Amino acid sequence: MVVEKTIKFRRLIPIIWKRMLKMALLSAIIVVPIVYFDLRQFTITMQAPLILGTAISIFLGFRTNSAYDRWFQGRALWGDIGGCTRNTALLCSRNKEAYTNYKTGKESKLAAIVMPRMIKRSIALMWIFNKQLKDLPPLEYEGLDNLLEKEEKESLAHSVNPSLQLLFNQGRDFRIANSEGQFVDGEHFEFVAIQREMALLMTRCNGLKNTRFPTHYTYFTDLFVWLLVALLSMSLPGEESAGYWSIPIAVLIGWIFSMIEGIGNFMDHPWTNNRNVVPMDFLTRSHEIEIRSFAFGDTDLPPAFEPVDGALY
Amino acid sequence: MVVEKTIKFRRLIPIIWKRMLKMALLSAIIVVPIVYFDLRQFTITMQAPLILGTAISIFLGFRTNSAYDRWFQGRALWGDIGGCTRNTALLCSRNKEAYTNYKTGKESKLAAIVMPRMIKRSIALMWIFNKQLKDLPPLEYEGLDNLLEKEEKESLAHSVNPSLQLLFNQGRDFRIANSEGQFVDGEHFEFVAIQREMALLMTRCNGLKNTRFPTHYTYFTDLFVWLLVALLSMSLPGEESAGYWSIPIAVLIGWIFSMIEGIGNFMDHPWTNNRNVVPMDFLTRSHEIEIRSFAFGDTDLPPAFEPVDGALY
Amino acid sequence: MVVEKTIKFRRLIPIIWKRMLKMALLSAIIVVPIVYFDLRQFTITMQAPLILGTAISIFLGFRTNSAYDRWFQGRALWGDIGGCTRNTALLCSRNKEAYTNYKTGKESKLAAIVMPRMIKRSIALMWIFNKQLKDLPPLEYEGLDNLLEKEEKESLAHSVNPSLQLLFNQGRDFRIANSEGQFVDGEHFEFVAIQREMALLMTRCNGLKNTRFPTHYTYFTDLFVWLLVALLSMSLPGEESAGYWSIPIAVLIGWIFSMIEGIGNFMDHPWTNNRNVVPMDFLTRSHEIEIRSFAFGDTDLPPAFEPVDGALY
Amino acid sequence: MVVEKTIKFRRLIPIIWKRMLKMALLSAIIVVPIVYFDLRQFTITMQAPLILGTAISIFLGFRTNSAYDRWFQGRALWGDIGGCTRNTALLCSRNKEAYTNYKTGKESKLAAIVMPRMIKRSIALMWIFNKQLKDLPPLEYEGLDNLLEKEEKESLAHSVNPSLQLLFNQGRDFRIANSEGQFVDGEHFEFVAIQREMALLMTRCNGLKNTRFPTHYTYFTDLFVWLLVALLSMSLPGEESAGYWSIPIAVLIGWIFSMIEGIGNFMDHPWTNNRNVVPMDFLTRSHEIEIRSFAFGDTDLPPAFEPVDGALY
Amino acid sequence: MVVEKTIKFRRLIPIIWKRMLKMALLSAIIVVPIVYFDLRQFTITMQAPLILGTAISIFLGFRTNSAYDRWFQGRALWGDIGGCTRNTALLCSRNKEAYTNYKTGKESKLAAIVMPRMIKRSIALMWIFNKQLKDLPPLEYEGLDNLLEKEEKESLAHSVNPSLQLLFNQGRDFRIANSEGQFVDGEHFEFVAIQREMALLMTRCNGLKNTRFPTHYTYFTDLFVWLLVALLSMSLPGEESAGYWSIPIAVLIGWIFSMIEGIGNFMDHPWTNNRNVVPMDFLTRSHEIEIRSFAFGDTDLPPAFEPVDGALY
Structure with a gap:
């Protein structure tokens, strides 16, 4: 059980840098052509990412809840x-x-x-x-x-x-x-x-x-986060202001949802012998x-x- | 109980291609006339799909929760x-x-x-x-x-x-x-x-x-997803940018909600002799x-x- | 307990047509003057209906959850x-x-x-x-x-x-x-x-x-749905595109929320001798x-x- | 326990008119100068009220849930x-x-x-x-x-x-x-x-x-509703259409959230000798x-x- | 257990003024250059803060729920x-x-x-x-x-x-x-x-x-609130109206989410000898x-x- 009150980023970075890089690449593949060749007709409005964002939020709320319940059930x-x-x-x-x-x-x-x-x-x-x-x-x-x-x-x-x-x-x-x-x-x-x-x-x-927590939920939650990054990359450059600036924003949102999902995955297994284990010893x-x-x-x-x-x- | 960590799309496609095709048709029937004949006066603003998207998200959150509970109750x-x-x-x-x-x-x-x-x-x-x-x-x-x-x-x-x-x-x-x-x-x-x-x-x-999970909930959730695809198809082409491009976006959102609903339906029956059964053997x-x-x-x-x-x- | 997998609309229509008609009238009373006399200064932006839509969604999520719990408690x-x-x-x-x-x-x-x-x-x-x-x-x-x-x-x-x-x-x-x-x-x-x-x-x-489920909740949920239809009717015609087209959209959203609420009311009473009763016989x-x-x-x-x-x- | 199926507004008005009047005043203090002196540079966009509206909705969802649980626990x-x-x-x-x-x-x-x-x-x-x-x-x-x-x-x-x-x-x-x-x-x-x-x-x-339900939650929920009315009053007149019309809309939203909160407060005390008491007699x-x-x-x-x-x- | 019905701000201010000041600084660092040098190309649209706002709201809903449950479990x-x-x-x-x-x-x-x-x-x-x-x-x-x-x-x-x-x-x-x-x-x-x-x-x-409530949840909730303040500071000045006015709005939203989180932290420990303790004496x-x-x-x-x-x- 983690008892320190802050999370050290040096612990996090080795776990997440690959995923972040891949998200940046995905975003760049969509954003760069749109901005460079000015293909604004292929951008989309904000409805699709907003709807997907709400759906993922609620889905992750459920996922977080379940993971927390599993951990505390283990503790109990x-x-x-x-x-x-x-x-x-x-x-x-x-x-x-x-x-x-x-x-x-x-x-x-x-x-x-x-x-x-x-x-x-x-x-x-x-x-x-x-x-x-x-x-x-x-x-x-x-x-x-x-x-x-x-x-x-x-x-x-x-x-x-x-x-x-x-x-x-x-x-x-x-x-x-x-x-x-x-x-x-x-x-x-x-x-x-x-x-x-x-x-x-x-x-x-x-x-x-x-x-384990059902594979379907973990797999599709993950997939939906990638789709959100893609939709955001199609949507953000559609307005006048943001250009290449869209890439870090899309990755940031992707990172936030990935973190919430990742904590859930980590909490899910109260008996695994890692930093998160129920303190049975x-x-x-x-x-x-x-x-x-x-x-x-x-x-x-x-x-x-x-x-x-x-x-x- | 599924124990592999990824879902194979070759398993999914036979189950969902018909529904996706129908959604694409529904979307096309709405989007093509609007774009081809430039009937922008029949498009709608983003409020209706956003409100419906939020409502369906929360409804599916409830549905997912219940399905998961039923499955784990069966397991317990x-x-x-x-x-x-x-x-x-x-x-x-x-x-x-x-x-x-x-x-x-x-x-x-x-x-x-x-x-x-x-x-x-x-x-x-x-x-x-x-x-x-x-x-x-x-x-x-x-x-x-x-x-x-x-x-x-x-x-x-x-x-x-x-x-x-x-x-x-x-x-x-x-x-x-x-x-x-x-x-x-x-x-x-x-x-x-x-x-x-x-x-x-x-x-x-x-x-x-x-x-079983009450028919009313499954039936109307399904219906509401179709209505969302229709509303999105009326709304997306209303802005300058997206034209025919609206069709895949509407289908994508429809697919995502259909998947969440579908997993719920699959989880609902912990005793059915399929890949998802409680591992009683x-x-x-x-x-x-x-x-x-x-x-x-x-x-x-x-x-x-x-x-x-x-x-x- | 309903066991068939689809809901027959012929069963629904006698129950809901009056309410739908009233919603259409309410919406028309607001939309027609705005469009006909071009009173755009009395329209409102989308914030109010979006906020109300989110609030009702969450309220109905709670309501659905409770109704479902009551029914399953009865079954259990x-x-x-x-x-x-x-x-x-x-x-x-x-x-x-x-x-x-x-x-x-x-x-x-x-x-x-x-x-x-x-x-x-x-x-x-x-x-x-x-x-x-x-x-x-x-x-x-x-x-x-x-x-x-x-x-x-x-x-x-x-x-x-x-x-x-x-x-x-x-x-x-x-x-x-x-x-x-x-x-x-x-x-x-x-x-x-x-x-x-x-x-x-x-x-x-x-x-x-x-x-029974507390009257306050059922009564005000219902009232809020009517208010949403009214707010949507004030808001939808405000943008360039939608005119009279706003009426069916507002009614559609009203119908969806009414359906969710209605199913909840139906599920609430597990002992009532109708199609939804716990199958005690x-x-x-x-x-x-x-x-x-x-x-x-x-x-x-x-x-x-x-x-x-x-x-x- | 209230058993009648409608709520009489004559019962409600004595309870709420003061609060409504105060909300109208708060809103007017903000809206009137903006519209009269055309101070549009002090209006804000819709993000802040939308985010706050979502947050309050979820908070009130939790509050409603807890109040309902308390009442039914009392009944049970x-x-x-x-x-x-x-x-x-x-x-x-x-x-x-x-x-x-x-x-x-x-x-x-x-x-x-x-x-x-x-x-x-x-x-x-x-x-x-x-x-x-x-x-x-x-x-x-x-x-x-x-x-x-x-x-x-x-x-x-x-x-x-x-x-x-x-x-x-x-x-x-x-x-x-x-x-x-x-x-x-x-x-x-x-x-x-x-x-x-x-x-x-x-x-x-x-x-x-x-x-009792923790004071922190009731107190801040209330405060946040007032803040929402203020933010809406700053935001609604920012668009071309709504002018003084913003005041009733802001009050309406404020009233809706106040009602949801108020019902929760009312349900919270299952033993109080009022219309809402568990029917112990x-x-x-x-x-x-x-x-x-x-x-x-x-x-x-x-x-x-x-x-x-x-x-x- | 707090039994008074209002929260005294003189109790709150010593606890929160540092955090508020830091949030104002963060916001100012972003807003001032954008407004002063008119760097609108670095602002972003409202999608990112709206999505993040919804995600944090749901996350805090879960957090509030858990804290309340822990407190009442202690009481029970x-x-x-x-x-x-x-x-x-x-x-x-x-x-x-x-x-x-x-x-x-x-x-x-x-x-x-x-x-x-x-x-x-x-x-x-x-x-x-x-x-x-x-x-x-x-x-x-x-x-x-x-x-x-x-x-x-x-x-x-x-x-x-x-x-x-x-x-x-x-x-x-x-x-x-x-x-x-x-x-x-x-x-x-x-x-x-x-x-x-x-x-x-x-x-x-x-x-x-x-x-304790898992550190991961408290730490990242906190971090996400700071990110929301930053994203709002990038997004609010992007529209015509709000200029330096964006800073207090961003801080206000940050304060609201910080308060909800803070109450949760306070409720989490039903045995700590402070004003919130289960009234064991x-x-x-x-x-x-x-x-x-x-x-x-x-x-x-x-x-x-x-x-x-x-x-x-």
Whole structure:
């Protein structure tokens, strides 16, 4: 997520100079003959570019809206995954209390192993799913060794979907903890609800990842911007005043619409590992710090992530 | 779902050339007499086409928005159906554990038959509902034999709604598995909730299928685009410069609005078996692979679907 | 719901000719003196109609959006009522199984009467509520005799709200079926949830029926369209070219905006018994067919409803 | 809620004539010197008013949308409060059955007192909350004596929030009814859910009441409309034709935008006791009639409310 | 939250005069040479500024919408947190009744300590979370001593997240109260649901706080407004009439768009401790007053907060 408040043009220029040059060429091919040979009979009035300009504006308004919604939906999904992890910790941690079997009233040694493991696994799941969404190696995060037992971590290496595998493993530990009388009725339902919620949230994150904004919209928006540059180049020199001056004006309008479209394209993919990504590392680390502090009383906590070069990852 | 990043014009031209030709004819019928006989008194100023252009732009903005929403609603509904299937697998699978009756503590042979059957049936249900939504033969998918018992599959052949029939059958097996003590309380509610959710999701998918975008909107949007071409043809030759040149400009504007409208029409039907369909085959297969891998440890899994000619089905 | 793909003008003309004539008169009253007596000093420039045109376009965009949302909300509410009915059938039907009391393990004769009655009553409720929303006699549907016991049907004749009465009756039968041990815990909650959901959905349907789109918006939108026709009539003859020709152009623009507004008015009322109604008959019949087939194995099912004259009811 | 289909101008004129007069003055101050002294060099071209007109149109589109959403949210909240009341009646009424304690199988005399009291109290709560939202004396409704026991009603007179007090009282009666074995498990949860839902809905209604549409938006929208009138007055006389004629045109445009803004302001406050209020009296009375009819078999029911002077309260 | 109905310009001018001056300079740099040296060949026609004006209007419409949504989402989140607190009070308070253990039928002394503590803690949580969201010292609120036990308050001083710590503490007290038989089944689930809801709501509030509106949108919107001022300065002097007069007009249009953008920036941050903040102090205090009155019968209640200098905090 970009957190700096200005955009550096040195970042932009490498991305856009080719397109700008092509637009200038297109405009020049139309404007130069009209001005040089004075072919004013081939110019057009301002209706066509105005109508097209309005149409593109509204189309880009829709496009911007959708891109923004997709990005914030991604952000909200990751926020809710964090909420589920917090909830797992609320359910499975004991605040300086023993893991008492509520049916027998005795302390359960097994639960004291299994339930902290579930809390840690839920954090590990966030890290692994984070990497999967970014198309990075899923087990890359160096802190995984603190969160997963060695054997479990190794078994993930060959899994078709390691984060989903962990969700299945949570189910197994839940059955153990439950048979140890760790969940008074309500909390017990709650855990099942968390599993359901996680299954759904993960499906939705994947849905956002593999369903791109429809190609038709991006392709034709782009085409219409080029047509607008062409129409403007036919229209601007038609009046007395502007001559070759029409070229930069047409390119400027083209650049503005291209920028709006480009930001939309950039926002569209909340999981892509670039400056615009949902700050999953930052959020997962925050949850890791808070949960380890409250659930286990850990004090040697890893530091929070800081923005790198104006972007938070 | 179209996944290629450009639209091939060779695909577009067969669809649109007739309409373009008609628009050119309409424009010519108006422009040629005006220019040839110099009937400038019958031209109009730019207000009417500008106002109409703005109105159509906003109308198409609404139309595009709705079409996009319908498509993504379809995508989201199918995603949630997948989530329900995942959840069924989470509830009914045992991760290398026995199917223990939690009331008696003994292993249940009947549950070991019924519960894997339920998982497989939920995948079969996705395949069959997928085909029903596309108006294909419901039992067409060749992999059904691995997912449904022969007898059950045959009984579907004469059903008025095979996927809904399977939902009823899930209910019957649930009652068996429950009486075998397979669901600790919470999971038990959860299965009932999945049944409810599936009934609702399937009703909504059908709702999207049989409730088209209102005819009034599509019909009049189309009509207004033709009127705009006519008004432009009356207006463009009114100024000194443009003469016959007005015809291609009017057609170009008409084409642009027709394209925006056409994409909307195309997006409107997320279940139609064309290049734009929600990639139900791909998604169902993904769930099939993951669930068979995690719930049964299967290793001879069918391959994931790949895009065909730039579209994922 | 209109299902034909074109709108027949013969249907439109009786509705709109008066308004068109009035607009032509208004326009003529302004244009004729200006052109005939050459009163160009009373014409205005194009700013005022352009600004008003943009404002009306955006206002109508909002209006169209709201109308469409209302219609689809109506459609969705009815879809969810259907989903609740499906769910009632899933809960209360036994798939060729006996109605076993899960507490005693014995078959319950009373449940075998009550629970099918509940399924049928839920379908009857849809039919009766359907008629109530359309302001038709609630007990009009001829198939009610198959769905309700004679005595219960008669008691509805004097009810202040027959469909709500049936919901209360469902509650009574639920208490009987429950005391006969027909609902394992989860399903039991589920039925209570269906009752709650139905109470809410029915309240919302009524809310949509008795809360019209605000009069202020419809009234002033209409007024602004007339003002636009007037302003256009003052503005169009101001330029050299268009003379009497201004009248049909102003009327055309007026007609277009009136059409957009008119469609919105038409879409606004999803329960009105006209061509645009949510196809409640069709949907209720579909549920009746499927549920009777799956829950009771009935084979002499009533036929599905077909569109009449291009509209589905 | 306004239910008549036309707006009477005699209602409007007292509200708007001052503003119109001020706009005419503003316009005249600019137009008269320009025309009288022929100061055309101080006129401006049409770009500035067109751009501003478009900007205001879009801004007012947003404003209209928000106002409409707020009003309908208010309507929906009240509808859902009605749904909760219906649900309370469904849960607590017995349809000509006795109030049997499901644990002992005996009739409970205490429940036969407490549970009808709960139903009546839920209707009383709607009446009192209705008055509180309208800033009227909370206990004003004359029918309260039929709905609340005298002692309870009197205790409300000194309460900081009488409707919330009743919600707490419902909780107390619920605990009594529950200990009398009146709620089979599911219904029991349901009542707790109703309490939660009511707490939330009432918080949201208050939120809508005490969070106005942001002052910044209303204030600047208004200012921009005045600026548009000024810019139009500078721009309209610049062309040859319109002279003093510019004044009414500028005022007309100003009036149109003021009307759109004014309707928004009017719609913004769904609980204000004016012609535009959510028809809470009407809806509460409807629920009172239906519930008293179904739950108690009452026949001497109060009449439904009718519109007064074209508005339903 | 600003509650006064007008905006004082003396507040605005210090914020905007620099920007206005820069815009005037930019405009003058372009306009003066054109007018002074009569360089009309470098002016442009009105198409470019009109198209850009429309594009910016739509872009700002989107921006305004998003900012408003964010603010109201913040308001709604805080409203729901208040709803959860109300619910905690409904569940844990006894209305002049004893804290009876429903399993033993005896009064529980422990519960009479723990459960009022839970109610007070939930109010304390609101105060502390309120301060955390505003980046103020979390324990600043002087009334905390009435709401938290001394020991608990001190333990928060070193917590990484004091409000989340309190949520964990609620869980511990819940387990005590539950083991004392204070929650009949349904209420018991309800409390678990409140914990879940609070975890989610707090995550979402933080999400709103640390996810700003994308920099790309704010940065480029700003840039486009400057470009519009430049284009207007090139375009306005091109016509005969306006000369130096073009400068204030261009600046006026620039100011209007800057204001719309600026309000959006201001609304974007519902938790920032300025005049625009969600009135968390006011709302928390209201809940404190009501809950202390109803749950404990307290009468020496703190006063409600009043607006300060036209804003409610």
